[in-house]
Amino acid sequence: MDAIRTEGLTKHYTVGFWRRRPYVALDDVTLHVGQGEVFGFLGPNGAGKTTTLKLLMQLIYPTAGRAEILGRPAGDVDVKRRIGYLPEQPYFYDYLSAEEVLDYFGALCGQSAADRRARIAGLLDEVGIGAERRLPLRKFSKGMLQRVGIAQALVNDPEVVFLDEPMSGLDPLGRREIRHLILRLRDRGCTVFFSSHVLSDAEALCSRVGILVAGKLATSGTLSDLALNLRGWELVVSGLSEDALAQARSRGHVTSATPLSDARYALELPLTPPPEDVLSGLMAQGARLVSLNPLRDTLEDVFVRQVGSTPVRQAAEPT
Amino acid sequence: MRAVGHIAVNVFKESVRDKVLYNLVVFAVLLIAMSYLIGELTAGQDLKIIKDLGLAAISIFGLAIAVFIGIGLVWKEVEKRSIYTLLSKPIGRAEFVLGKYCGLVLTLLINVGVMTISFYAVVAYIDWVSTPLVRASWPAPAADPAMLKAIGLIMIELMIVTAIALFFSTFSSPFLSAVFTIGLWVVGQFGQDLREFGAVVNSSTAATMARGLSYVLPDFAAFDVKAQVVHGQAVPISYVALTSAYGVAYLALLLAGAVVVFSRRDFK
Numbered sequence: 084m085d086a087i088r089t090e091g092l093t094k095h096y097t098v099g100f101w102r103r104r105p106y107v108a109l110d111d112v113t114l115h116v117g118q119g120e121v122f123g124f125l126g127p128n129g130a131g132k133t134t135t136l137k138l139l140m141q142l143i144y145p146t147a148g149r150a151e152i153l154g155r156p157a158g159d160v161d162v163k164r165r166i167g168y169l170p171e172q173p174y175f176y177d178y179l180s181a182e183e184v185l186d187y188f189g190a191l192c193g194q195s196a197a198d199r200r201a202r203i204a205g206l207l208d209e210v211g212i213g214a215e216r217r218l219p220l221r222k223f224s225k226g227m228l229q230r231v232g233i234a235q236a237l238v239n240d241p242e243v244v245f246l247d248e249p250m251s252g253l254d255p256l257g258r259r260e261i262r263h264l265i266l267r268l269r270d271r272g273c274t275v276f277f278s279s280h281v282l283s284d285a286e287a288l289c290s291r292v293g294i295l296v297a298g299k300l301a302t303s304g305t306l307s308d309l310a311l312n313l314r315g316w317e318l319v320v321s322g323l324s325e326d327a328l329a330q331a332r333s334r335g336h337v338t339s340a341t342p343l344s345d346a347r348y349a350l351e352l353p354l355t356p357p358p359e360d361v362l363s364g365l366m367a368q369g370a371r372l373v374s375l376n377p378l379r380d381t382l383e384d385v386f387v388r389q390v391g392s393t394p395v396r397q398a399a400e401p402t
Numbered sequence: 403m404r405a406v407g408h409i410a411v412n413v414f415k416e417s418v419r420d421k422v423l424y425n426l427v428v429f430a431v432l433l434i435a436m437s438y439l440i441g442e443l444t445a446g447q448d449l450k451i452i453k454d455l456g457l458a459a460i461s462i463f464g465l466a467i468a469v470f471i472g473i474g475l476v477w478k479e480v481e482k483r484s485i486y487t488l489l490s491k492p493i494g495r496a497e498f499v500l501g502k503y504c505g506l507v508l509t510l511l512i513n514v515g516v517m518t519i520s521f522y523a524v525v526a527y528i529d530w531v532s533t534p535l536v537r538a539s540w541p542a543p544a545a546d547p548a549m550l551k552a553i554g555l556i557m558i559e560l561m562i563v564t565a566i567a568l569f570f571s572t573f574s575s576p577f578l579s580a581v582f583t584i585g586l587w588v589v590g591q592f593g594q595d596l597r598e599f600g601a602v603v604n605s606s607t608a609a610t611m612a613r614g615l616s617y618v619l620p621d622f623a624a625f626d627v628k629a630q631v632v633h634g635q636a637v638p639i640s641y642v643a644l645t646s647a648y649g650v651a652y653l654a655l656l657l658a659g660a661v662v663v664f665s666r667r668d669f670k
Binding site: 137140141160161166167168170178187190 | 409412416482484486487490491492
Protein backbone atom coordinates (compact mmCIF):
# COMPACT_ATOMS: atom_id res chain seq x y z
CA MET A 84 0.00 0.00 0.00
CA ASP A 85 1.28 3.45 -0.95
CA ALA A 86 1.54 6.06 1.78
CA ILE A 87 0.30 8.72 -0.65
CA ARG A 88 -1.47 8.22 -3.93
CA THR A 89 -3.03 10.72 -6.29
CA GLU A 90 -4.78 9.81 -9.53
CA GLY A 91 -5.43 12.54 -12.10
CA LEU A 92 -5.66 15.15 -9.36
CA THR A 93 -6.92 18.37 -10.91
CA LYS A 94 -7.92 21.71 -9.46
CA HIS A 95 -9.44 24.62 -11.36
CA TYR A 96 -10.16 27.99 -9.84
CA THR A 97 -12.29 30.77 -11.22
CA VAL A 98 -10.44 34.08 -11.40
CA GLY A 99 -11.37 37.61 -12.41
CA PHE A 100 -14.10 39.85 -11.05
CA TRP A 101 -15.97 41.09 -14.12
CA ARG A 102 -14.83 38.48 -16.61
CA ARG A 103 -14.84 35.24 -14.68
CA ARG A 104 -12.52 32.68 -16.26
CA PRO A 105 -11.17 29.33 -15.14
CA TYR A 106 -7.54 28.90 -14.07
CA VAL A 107 -5.80 25.53 -13.90
CA ALA A 108 -3.95 25.36 -10.58
CA LEU A 109 -3.23 21.63 -10.89
CA ASP A 110 -3.60 19.48 -13.94
CA ASP A 111 -3.96 15.69 -13.88
CA VAL A 112 -1.28 14.94 -11.29
CA THR A 113 -0.70 11.26 -10.63
CA LEU A 114 1.77 10.47 -7.87
CA HIS A 115 2.64 7.42 -5.79
CA VAL A 116 4.79 7.72 -2.68
CA GLY A 117 5.76 4.52 -0.88
CA GLN A 118 5.80 4.09 2.87
CA GLY A 119 9.04 5.18 4.52
CA GLU A 120 10.08 7.34 1.57
CA VAL A 121 11.30 10.91 1.80
CA PHE A 122 9.68 12.52 -1.25
CA GLY A 123 10.71 15.97 -2.40
CA PHE A 124 8.02 17.93 -4.22
CA LEU A 125 9.80 20.61 -6.21
CA GLY A 126 8.74 23.39 -8.49
CA PRO A 127 8.96 27.12 -9.12
CA ASN A 128 6.66 29.62 -7.42
CA GLY A 129 3.04 29.12 -8.41
CA ALA A 130 3.64 25.63 -9.80
CA GLY A 131 0.89 24.11 -7.67
CA LYS A 132 2.87 22.54 -4.80
CA THR A 133 0.80 24.14 -2.04
CA THR A 134 -2.40 23.41 -3.99
CA THR A 135 -1.44 19.72 -4.05
CA LEU A 136 -0.79 19.72 -0.32
CA LYS A 137 -4.09 21.49 0.37
CA LEU A 138 -5.89 18.88 -1.74
CA LEU A 139 -4.20 16.12 0.25
CA MET A 140 -5.35 17.84 3.48
CA GLN A 141 -8.79 18.43 1.92
CA LEU A 142 -8.55 22.12 2.67
CA ILE A 143 -9.73 22.45 -0.92
CA TYR A 144 -11.73 20.00 -3.00
CA PRO A 145 -10.50 18.61 -6.33
CA THR A 146 -12.19 19.50 -9.61
CA ALA A 147 -11.29 16.00 -10.83
CA GLY A 148 -9.24 13.01 -9.73
CA ARG A 149 -8.71 11.65 -6.26
CA ALA A 150 -6.17 11.59 -3.47
CA GLU A 151 -5.54 8.83 -0.93
CA ILE A 152 -3.38 8.69 2.16
CA LEU A 153 -2.56 5.30 3.71
CA GLY A 154 -5.21 3.71 1.50
CA ARG A 155 -8.05 6.00 2.66
CA PRO A 156 -9.51 9.07 0.97
CA ALA A 157 -7.79 12.35 1.81
CA GLY A 158 -9.71 14.18 4.52
CA ASP A 159 -10.81 10.99 6.28
CA VAL A 160 -10.80 11.76 10.02
CA ASP A 161 -9.23 8.40 10.92
CA VAL A 162 -6.40 9.04 8.46
CA LYS A 163 -5.85 12.49 9.93
CA ARG A 164 -5.01 10.80 13.24
CA ARG A 165 -2.01 9.21 11.49
CA ILE A 166 -0.63 12.20 9.62
CA GLY A 167 1.00 15.55 10.36
CA TYR A 168 0.96 18.73 8.27
CA LEU A 169 3.05 21.87 8.32
CA PRO A 170 1.42 24.58 6.18
CA GLU A 171 3.48 27.20 4.35
CA GLN A 172 4.23 30.16 6.66
CA PRO A 173 2.21 28.71 9.53
CA TYR A 174 0.26 30.94 11.88
CA PHE A 175 -0.89 29.91 15.31
CA TYR A 176 -2.95 31.53 18.04
CA ASP A 177 -0.59 34.24 19.23
CA TYR A 178 -2.20 34.44 22.66
CA LEU A 179 -1.05 30.87 23.40
CA SER A 180 2.45 29.69 24.25
CA ALA A 181 4.26 27.01 22.24
CA GLU A 182 3.42 24.49 24.96
CA GLU A 183 -0.26 25.45 24.94
CA VAL A 184 -0.50 25.24 21.14
CA LEU A 185 0.97 21.75 21.15
CA ASP A 186 -1.27 20.76 24.06
CA TYR A 187 -4.32 21.98 22.12
CA PHE A 188 -3.39 20.13 18.95
CA GLY A 189 -2.44 17.01 20.94
CA ALA A 190 -5.85 17.09 22.62
CA LEU A 191 -7.54 17.39 19.19
CA CYS A 192 -5.57 14.30 18.14
CA GLY A 193 -7.16 12.44 21.05
CA GLN A 194 -4.10 12.22 23.29
CA SER A 195 -4.56 12.06 27.05
CA ALA A 196 -3.24 14.90 29.21
CA ALA A 197 -0.47 12.63 30.56
CA ASP A 198 0.60 11.60 27.03
CA ARG A 199 0.66 15.22 25.93
CA ARG A 200 2.79 16.29 28.87
CA ALA A 201 5.25 13.49 28.18
CA ARG A 202 5.48 14.16 24.44
CA ILE A 203 5.42 17.95 24.20
CA ALA A 204 8.57 18.65 26.23
CA GLY A 205 10.64 16.23 24.13
CA LEU A 206 9.18 17.51 20.89
CA LEU A 207 10.01 21.14 21.68
CA ASP A 208 13.55 20.08 22.59
CA GLU A 209 13.79 18.23 19.27
CA VAL A 210 12.90 21.33 17.22
CA GLY A 211 15.12 23.60 19.31
CA ILE A 212 12.56 25.58 21.32
CA GLY A 213 14.07 26.18 24.76
CA ALA A 214 12.92 28.29 27.69
CA GLU A 215 10.82 30.48 25.38
CA ARG A 216 8.27 27.66 25.09
CA ARG A 217 6.18 29.36 27.79
CA LEU A 218 6.09 32.76 26.07
CA PRO A 219 3.08 33.79 23.98
CA LEU A 220 3.68 33.09 20.30
CA ARG A 221 3.22 36.78 19.42
CA LYS A 222 6.77 37.19 20.74
CA PHE A 223 8.19 34.54 18.40
CA SER A 224 10.28 35.23 15.27
CA LYS A 225 9.33 33.70 11.92
CA GLY A 226 11.96 30.98 12.33
CA MET A 227 10.74 30.12 15.82
CA LEU A 228 7.15 29.87 14.55
CA GLN A 229 8.38 27.53 11.83
CA ARG A 230 9.89 25.30 14.51
CA VAL A 231 6.60 25.30 16.44
CA GLY A 232 4.89 24.44 13.15
CA ILE A 233 7.14 21.44 12.66
CA ALA A 234 6.58 20.35 16.28
CA GLN A 235 2.79 20.48 15.90
CA ALA A 236 3.03 18.39 12.73
CA LEU A 237 4.74 15.68 14.80
CA VAL A 238 2.62 15.95 17.95
CA ASN A 239 0.67 12.75 17.20
CA ASP A 240 3.77 10.73 16.20
CA PRO A 241 2.48 10.51 12.61
CA GLU A 242 3.14 7.82 10.01
CA VAL A 243 3.10 10.35 7.17
CA VAL A 244 4.26 13.97 7.46
CA PHE A 245 3.50 16.69 4.92
CA LEU A 246 5.82 19.67 5.15
CA ASP A 247 5.20 22.72 2.95
CA GLU A 248 8.49 24.61 2.62
CA PRO A 249 9.84 23.37 5.97
CA MET A 250 13.12 25.31 5.69
CA SER A 251 11.38 28.65 5.12
CA GLY A 252 12.43 31.33 7.58
CA LEU A 253 15.11 29.19 9.22
CA ASP A 254 18.74 30.24 9.68
CA PRO A 255 21.53 27.90 8.45
CA LEU A 256 21.72 26.17 11.82
CA GLY A 257 17.96 25.72 11.89
CA ARG A 258 18.00 24.28 8.37
CA ARG A 259 20.62 21.76 9.40
CA GLU A 260 18.62 20.78 12.49
CA ILE A 261 15.48 20.25 10.42
CA ARG A 262 17.41 18.24 7.83
CA HIS A 263 18.61 15.98 10.64
CA LEU A 264 15.07 15.80 12.01
CA ILE A 265 13.73 14.66 8.63
CA LEU A 266 16.42 12.01 8.45
CA ARG A 267 15.51 10.82 11.96
CA LEU A 268 11.86 10.61 10.86
CA ARG A 269 12.91 8.55 7.86
CA ASP A 270 14.96 6.25 10.09
CA ARG A 271 11.87 5.73 12.27
CA GLY A 272 9.96 4.60 9.16
CA CYS A 273 7.92 7.79 8.78
CA THR A 274 6.99 8.86 5.26
CA VAL A 275 7.96 12.47 4.62
CA PHE A 276 6.45 14.48 1.75
CA PHE A 277 7.94 17.92 1.54
CA SER A 278 7.77 20.78 -0.90
CA SER A 279 10.79 22.98 -1.29
CA HIS A 280 12.56 25.51 -3.45
CA VAL A 281 15.88 24.52 -1.92
CA LEU A 282 17.20 21.88 -4.27
CA SER A 283 20.25 21.08 -2.15
CA ASP A 284 17.88 20.01 0.65
CA ALA A 285 16.05 17.72 -1.74
CA GLU A 286 19.34 16.24 -2.97
CA ALA A 287 20.51 15.64 0.58
CA LEU A 288 17.27 14.17 1.94
CA CYS A 289 15.07 12.63 -0.73
CA SER A 290 14.85 9.10 -1.94
CA ARG A 291 12.62 10.39 -4.77
CA VAL A 292 11.54 13.75 -6.10
CA GLY A 293 8.77 15.08 -8.30
CA ILE A 294 9.06 18.30 -10.26
CA LEU A 295 5.88 20.25 -10.76
CA VAL A 296 5.76 22.97 -13.40
CA ALA A 297 2.74 25.10 -14.25
CA GLY A 298 0.37 22.70 -12.49
CA LYS A 299 1.67 19.59 -14.26
CA LEU A 300 3.98 16.92 -12.90
CA ALA A 301 6.92 17.36 -15.30
CA THR A 302 8.92 14.41 -13.98
CA SER A 303 9.37 12.23 -10.94
CA GLY A 304 11.72 9.49 -9.86
CA THR A 305 14.86 8.72 -7.89
CA LEU A 306 17.77 11.09 -8.25
CA SER A 307 19.55 8.53 -10.49
CA ASP A 308 16.36 8.14 -12.59
CA LEU A 309 16.53 11.85 -13.24
CA ALA A 310 19.84 11.42 -15.08
CA LEU A 311 22.24 13.07 -12.71
CA ASN A 312 24.99 11.92 -15.11
CA LEU A 313 28.74 12.42 -15.01
CA ARG A 314 29.44 15.12 -17.58
CA GLY A 315 33.16 15.82 -17.04
CA TRP A 316 35.76 16.73 -14.43
CA GLU A 317 36.91 19.80 -12.58
CA LEU A 318 40.68 19.95 -12.22
CA VAL A 319 42.39 22.60 -10.09
CA VAL A 320 46.14 23.05 -10.71
CA SER A 321 48.85 25.52 -9.79
CA GLY A 322 52.01 26.51 -11.69
CA LEU A 323 50.32 26.12 -15.07
CA SER A 324 51.98 28.09 -17.86
CA GLU A 325 50.01 30.00 -20.49
CA ASP A 326 51.61 27.86 -23.25
CA ALA A 327 50.65 24.57 -21.58
CA LEU A 328 47.08 25.79 -21.13
CA ALA A 329 46.85 26.93 -24.77
CA GLN A 330 48.12 23.52 -25.98
CA ALA A 331 45.64 21.62 -23.80
CA ARG A 332 42.78 23.82 -25.09
CA SER A 333 43.83 23.36 -28.72
CA ARG A 334 43.78 19.55 -28.28
CA GLY A 335 40.30 19.72 -26.77
CA HIS A 336 41.52 18.41 -23.40
CA VAL A 337 40.26 21.50 -21.58
CA THR A 338 36.84 22.99 -22.29
CA SER A 339 37.13 26.01 -19.99
CA ALA A 340 39.68 27.58 -17.66
CA THR A 341 38.98 29.93 -14.78
CA PRO A 342 41.91 31.74 -13.13
CA LEU A 343 41.87 31.49 -9.31
CA SER A 344 43.98 33.16 -6.63
CA ASP A 345 47.62 32.15 -6.00
CA ALA A 346 48.29 31.40 -9.70
CA ARG A 347 45.88 28.51 -9.74
CA TYR A 348 43.44 27.52 -12.49
CA ALA A 349 40.14 25.66 -12.34
CA LEU A 350 39.93 23.63 -15.55
CA GLU A 351 36.86 21.87 -16.87
CA LEU A 352 37.77 18.64 -18.62
CA PRO A 353 35.57 16.60 -20.96
CA LEU A 354 34.80 12.93 -20.25
CA THR A 355 37.50 11.86 -22.73
CA PRO A 356 40.44 11.62 -22.70
CA PRO A 357 40.63 10.25 -19.12
CA PRO A 358 41.50 12.99 -16.60
CA GLU A 359 44.67 11.20 -15.46
CA ASP A 360 46.07 11.45 -19.03
CA VAL A 361 45.36 15.19 -19.20
CA LEU A 362 46.77 15.68 -15.71
CA SER A 363 50.00 13.81 -16.46
CA GLY A 364 50.49 15.91 -19.63
CA LEU A 365 50.02 19.15 -17.67
CA MET A 366 52.29 17.97 -14.84
CA ALA A 367 54.99 17.18 -17.35
CA GLN A 368 54.88 20.90 -18.24
CA GLY A 369 55.32 22.04 -14.62
CA ALA A 370 51.73 22.09 -13.32
CA ARG A 371 50.93 20.75 -9.84
CA LEU A 372 47.70 19.01 -8.82
CA VAL A 373 45.50 20.81 -6.27
CA SER A 374 42.24 18.86 -6.65
CA LEU A 375 40.25 16.72 -9.09
CA ASN A 376 36.45 16.30 -8.80
CA PRO A 377 33.76 14.76 -10.99
CA LEU A 378 31.22 17.15 -12.57
CA ARG A 379 27.70 15.72 -12.43
CA ASP A 380 24.32 17.09 -13.40
CA THR A 381 22.76 18.55 -10.27
CA LEU A 382 19.09 18.47 -9.39
CA GLU A 383 19.19 22.14 -10.24
CA ASP A 384 20.22 21.31 -13.82
CA VAL A 385 17.32 18.85 -14.12
CA PHE A 386 14.99 21.40 -12.54
CA VAL A 387 16.07 24.18 -14.91
CA ARG A 388 15.72 21.85 -17.91
CA GLN A 389 12.19 20.83 -16.84
CA VAL A 390 11.04 24.33 -16.01
CA GLY A 391 12.48 25.68 -19.25
CA SER A 392 10.90 23.01 -21.44
CA THR A 393 7.38 23.12 -20.01
CA PRO A 394 4.88 25.36 -21.78
CA VAL A 395 3.12 28.09 -19.84
CA ARG A 396 -0.04 27.22 -17.98
CA GLN A 397 -3.16 26.93 -20.10
CA ALA A 398 -6.61 28.20 -19.21
CA ALA A 399 -9.03 25.44 -18.27
CA GLU A 400 -11.90 24.35 -20.42
CA PRO A 401 -14.98 25.97 -18.93
CA THR A 402 -16.74 23.54 -16.62
CA MET B 403 -17.59 15.35 19.80
CA ARG B 404 -14.67 15.68 22.24
CA ALA B 405 -13.02 17.99 19.70
CA VAL B 406 -15.98 20.40 20.03
CA GLY B 407 -15.14 20.79 23.73
CA HIS B 408 -11.44 21.42 23.07
CA ILE B 409 -12.21 24.02 20.39
CA ALA B 410 -14.81 25.68 22.64
CA VAL B 411 -12.35 25.92 25.53
CA ASN B 412 -9.80 27.48 23.18
CA VAL B 413 -12.33 30.11 22.03
CA PHE B 414 -13.09 30.88 25.65
CA LYS B 415 -9.38 31.11 26.46
CA GLU B 416 -8.94 33.58 23.59
CA SER B 417 -11.85 35.68 24.90
CA VAL B 418 -10.43 35.66 28.42
CA ARG B 419 -7.02 36.80 27.13
CA ASP B 420 -8.66 39.46 24.97
CA LYS B 421 -8.68 42.73 26.90
CA VAL B 422 -11.79 43.95 25.04
CA LEU B 423 -13.79 41.30 26.82
CA TYR B 424 -12.65 42.51 30.24
CA ASN B 425 -13.57 46.05 29.25
CA LEU B 426 -17.07 44.98 28.30
CA VAL B 427 -17.57 43.32 31.65
CA VAL B 428 -16.20 46.35 33.47
CA PHE B 429 -18.49 48.64 31.47
CA ALA B 430 -21.49 46.48 32.27
CA VAL B 431 -20.70 46.54 35.97
CA LEU B 432 -20.15 50.31 35.79
CA LEU B 433 -23.48 50.80 34.08
CA ILE B 434 -25.28 48.87 36.78
CA ALA B 435 -23.55 51.05 39.37
CA MET B 436 -24.60 54.14 37.39
CA SER B 437 -28.19 52.96 37.38
CA TYR B 438 -27.99 52.81 41.15
CA LEU B 439 -26.79 56.44 41.27
CA ILE B 440 -29.61 57.54 38.95
CA GLY B 441 -32.03 55.71 41.21
CA GLU B 442 -30.73 57.69 44.15
CA LEU B 443 -31.69 60.92 42.38
CA THR B 444 -35.20 59.77 41.41
CA ALA B 445 -37.49 59.60 44.40
CA GLY B 446 -39.86 56.62 44.51
CA GLN B 447 -38.92 55.23 41.06
CA ASP B 448 -35.36 54.23 41.87
CA LEU B 449 -35.81 50.45 41.90
CA LYS B 450 -37.77 50.34 38.66
CA ILE B 451 -35.17 52.47 36.85
CA ILE B 452 -32.34 50.35 38.22
CA LYS B 453 -34.08 47.16 37.07
CA ASP B 454 -34.78 48.67 33.62
CA LEU B 455 -31.22 49.87 33.16
CA GLY B 456 -29.68 46.71 34.61
CA LEU B 457 -31.59 44.33 32.36
CA ALA B 458 -31.00 46.58 29.33
CA ALA B 459 -27.27 46.69 30.12
CA ILE B 460 -27.08 42.89 30.33
CA SER B 461 -28.83 42.67 26.96
CA ILE B 462 -26.78 45.37 25.19
CA PHE B 463 -23.37 44.27 26.48
CA GLY B 464 -24.19 40.65 25.73
CA LEU B 465 -25.27 41.71 22.24
CA ALA B 466 -21.99 43.57 21.70
CA ILE B 467 -19.99 40.48 22.73
CA ALA B 468 -22.14 38.16 20.58
CA VAL B 469 -21.90 40.34 17.46
CA PHE B 470 -18.34 41.62 17.62
CA ILE B 471 -16.70 38.36 18.62
CA GLY B 472 -19.13 36.20 16.65
CA ILE B 473 -18.42 37.89 13.30
CA GLY B 474 -14.71 37.14 13.61
CA LEU B 475 -14.99 33.60 14.93
CA VAL B 476 -14.49 31.76 11.64
CA TRP B 477 -13.25 34.65 9.50
CA LYS B 478 -10.17 35.22 11.69
CA GLU B 479 -9.15 31.56 11.48
CA VAL B 480 -9.41 31.65 7.68
CA GLU B 481 -7.80 35.07 7.26
CA LYS B 482 -4.84 34.26 9.50
CA ARG B 483 -4.57 30.76 8.01
CA SER B 484 -4.64 28.98 11.40
CA ILE B 485 -7.51 26.99 9.87
CA TYR B 486 -4.97 25.05 7.74
CA THR B 487 -3.32 23.50 10.77
CA LEU B 488 -6.54 23.02 12.65
CA LEU B 489 -8.39 21.19 9.86
CA SER B 490 -5.41 18.89 9.29
CA LYS B 491 -6.10 17.48 12.76
CA PRO B 492 -8.64 14.66 13.17
CA ILE B 493 -11.71 16.88 13.38
CA GLY B 494 -14.61 17.37 11.00
CA ARG B 495 -15.61 20.77 9.69
CA ALA B 496 -18.93 20.50 11.55
CA GLU B 497 -17.05 19.97 14.82
CA PHE B 498 -15.02 23.09 14.09
CA VAL B 499 -18.15 25.22 13.56
CA LEU B 500 -19.91 23.80 16.62
CA GLY B 501 -16.79 24.17 18.76
CA LYS B 502 -16.46 27.81 17.79
CA TYR B 503 -20.14 28.39 18.57
CA CYS B 504 -20.04 26.63 21.93
CA GLY B 505 -16.91 28.57 22.89
CA LEU B 506 -18.61 31.91 22.34
CA VAL B 507 -21.79 30.74 24.08
CA LEU B 508 -19.64 29.70 27.05
CA THR B 509 -18.03 33.15 27.04
CA LEU B 510 -21.46 34.79 26.89
CA LEU B 511 -22.82 32.56 29.63
CA ILE B 512 -20.00 33.55 31.97
CA ASN B 513 -20.34 37.24 31.06
CA VAL B 514 -24.10 37.27 31.47
CA GLY B 515 -23.61 35.31 34.71
CA VAL B 516 -21.17 37.91 36.07
CA MET B 517 -23.47 40.76 35.03
CA THR B 518 -26.48 39.02 36.62
CA ILE B 519 -24.65 38.54 39.91
CA SER B 520 -23.60 42.23 39.90
CA PHE B 521 -27.15 43.28 39.07
CA TYR B 522 -28.70 41.19 41.86
CA ALA B 523 -26.08 42.51 44.28
CA VAL B 524 -27.17 46.09 43.48
CA VAL B 525 -30.92 45.40 43.87
CA ALA B 526 -30.32 43.34 47.02
CA TYR B 527 -28.40 46.29 48.46
CA ILE B 528 -31.33 48.62 47.68
CA ASP B 529 -33.67 46.16 49.34
CA TRP B 530 -31.43 46.11 52.41
CA VAL B 531 -31.26 49.93 52.77
CA SER B 532 -34.96 50.55 52.05
CA THR B 533 -37.64 50.99 54.71
CA PRO B 534 -40.65 48.62 54.89
CA LEU B 535 -42.84 51.49 53.65
CA VAL B 536 -40.76 51.95 50.49
CA ARG B 537 -40.66 48.19 49.94
CA ALA B 538 -44.46 48.08 50.09
CA SER B 539 -44.67 50.61 47.21
CA TRP B 540 -42.68 48.35 44.84
CA PRO B 541 -44.71 46.35 42.29
CA ALA B 542 -42.31 43.41 42.76
CA PRO B 543 -39.62 42.50 45.30
CA ALA B 544 -36.19 44.06 44.69
CA ALA B 545 -34.28 40.78 44.13
CA ASP B 546 -37.26 39.26 42.33
CA PRO B 547 -36.33 35.75 41.06
CA ALA B 548 -38.72 36.36 38.14
CA MET B 549 -36.03 38.60 36.62
CA LEU B 550 -34.09 35.40 35.94
CA LYS B 551 -36.80 34.55 33.38
CA ALA B 552 -36.02 37.78 31.54
CA ILE B 553 -32.27 37.15 31.78
CA GLY B 554 -32.74 33.55 30.62
CA LEU B 555 -34.62 34.74 27.53
CA ILE B 556 -31.93 37.40 26.92
CA MET B 557 -29.38 34.56 26.95
CA ILE B 558 -31.38 32.55 24.40
CA GLU B 559 -31.68 35.69 22.26
CA LEU B 560 -27.89 36.19 22.47
CA MET B 561 -27.38 32.56 21.45
CA ILE B 562 -29.46 33.20 18.31
CA VAL B 563 -27.51 36.39 17.58
CA THR B 564 -24.26 34.43 17.99
CA ALA B 565 -25.53 31.78 15.56
CA ILE B 566 -26.45 34.51 13.04
CA ALA B 567 -23.01 36.16 13.38
CA LEU B 568 -21.30 32.76 13.06
CA PHE B 569 -23.40 31.87 10.00
CA PHE B 570 -22.35 35.05 8.18
CA SER B 571 -18.78 34.64 9.44
CA THR B 572 -18.48 31.36 7.51
CA PHE B 573 -18.60 33.14 4.14
CA SER B 574 -18.51 36.90 4.66
CA SER B 575 -16.16 39.64 5.89
CA PRO B 576 -16.53 40.92 9.49
CA PHE B 577 -17.96 44.25 8.27
CA LEU B 578 -20.70 42.66 6.17
CA SER B 579 -21.36 40.05 8.87
CA ALA B 580 -21.80 42.85 11.43
CA VAL B 581 -24.17 44.74 9.11
CA PHE B 582 -26.24 41.61 8.39
CA THR B 583 -26.33 40.48 12.03
CA ILE B 584 -27.25 43.86 13.48
CA GLY B 585 -29.74 44.39 10.64
CA LEU B 586 -31.45 41.09 11.40
CA TRP B 587 -31.49 41.89 15.10
CA VAL B 588 -33.17 45.25 14.47
CA VAL B 589 -35.71 43.81 12.02
CA GLY B 590 -36.30 40.94 14.47
CA GLN B 591 -37.56 43.45 17.05
CA PHE B 592 -40.53 44.21 14.77
CA GLY B 593 -41.85 40.70 14.13
CA GLN B 594 -45.28 41.57 15.50
CA ASP B 595 -45.46 44.73 13.35
CA LEU B 596 -44.62 42.72 10.25
CA ARG B 597 -47.39 40.25 11.02
CA GLU B 598 -49.89 43.10 11.41
CA PHE B 599 -48.65 45.00 8.36
CA GLY B 600 -51.90 44.18 6.52
CA ALA B 601 -53.81 46.50 8.82
CA VAL B 602 -51.91 49.58 7.61
CA VAL B 603 -51.50 48.85 3.86
CA ASN B 604 -54.05 48.24 1.14
CA SER B 605 -51.87 45.83 -0.86
CA SER B 606 -52.65 42.25 0.02
CA THR B 607 -49.39 41.16 -1.69
CA ALA B 608 -47.32 43.43 0.56
CA ALA B 609 -49.24 42.23 3.58
CA THR B 610 -48.69 38.57 2.66
CA MET B 611 -45.00 39.17 1.99
CA ALA B 612 -44.55 40.98 5.30
CA ARG B 613 -46.38 38.18 7.10
CA GLY B 614 -44.24 35.55 5.37
CA LEU B 615 -41.11 37.49 6.26
CA SER B 616 -42.14 37.66 9.90
CA TYR B 617 -42.14 33.85 10.04
CA VAL B 618 -38.69 33.55 8.41
CA LEU B 619 -36.93 36.29 10.38
CA PRO B 620 -36.10 35.71 14.05
CA ASP B 621 -38.76 37.15 16.34
CA PHE B 622 -36.51 38.81 18.89
CA ALA B 623 -39.39 40.79 20.39
CA ALA B 624 -40.74 37.53 21.82
CA PHE B 625 -37.63 37.26 24.03
CA ASP B 626 -38.15 40.69 25.58
CA VAL B 627 -40.09 40.32 28.85
CA LYS B 628 -38.05 42.94 30.69
CA ALA B 629 -40.97 45.37 31.10
CA GLN B 630 -43.27 42.65 32.47
CA VAL B 631 -40.86 41.47 35.16
CA VAL B 632 -39.93 45.03 36.16
CA HIS B 633 -43.62 45.88 36.63
CA GLY B 634 -44.25 42.68 38.54
CA GLN B 635 -46.50 41.16 35.85
CA ALA B 636 -46.49 37.39 35.67
CA VAL B 637 -44.54 35.72 32.88
CA PRO B 638 -45.85 32.13 32.64
CA ILE B 639 -43.19 29.44 32.71
CA SER B 640 -44.93 27.85 29.72
CA TYR B 641 -44.25 31.05 27.73
CA VAL B 642 -40.58 30.97 28.71
CA ALA B 643 -40.33 27.27 27.75
CA LEU B 644 -42.11 27.72 24.40
CA THR B 645 -40.06 30.80 23.47
CA SER B 646 -36.86 29.02 24.47
CA ALA B 647 -37.82 26.01 22.33
CA TYR B 648 -38.44 28.36 19.38
CA GLY B 649 -35.04 29.97 19.99
CA VAL B 650 -33.21 26.64 20.17
CA ALA B 651 -34.91 25.42 16.96
CA TYR B 652 -34.02 28.67 15.18
CA LEU B 653 -30.36 28.59 16.22
CA ALA B 654 -30.12 24.89 15.33
CA LEU B 655 -31.24 25.75 11.78
CA LEU B 656 -28.69 28.56 11.61
CA LEU B 657 -25.91 26.27 12.83
CA ALA B 658 -26.90 23.61 10.31
CA GLY B 659 -26.69 26.30 7.59
CA ALA B 660 -23.28 27.42 8.87
CA VAL B 661 -22.01 23.81 8.81
CA VAL B 662 -23.27 23.27 5.24
CA VAL B 663 -21.66 26.50 3.96
CA PHE B 664 -18.40 25.91 5.82
CA SER B 665 -18.15 22.26 4.74
CA ARG B 666 -18.25 23.24 1.06
CA ARG B 667 -15.66 25.99 1.28
CA ASP B 668 -12.23 25.89 -0.37
CA PHE B 669 -9.50 27.46 1.76
CA LYS B 670 -7.29 28.87 -0.98
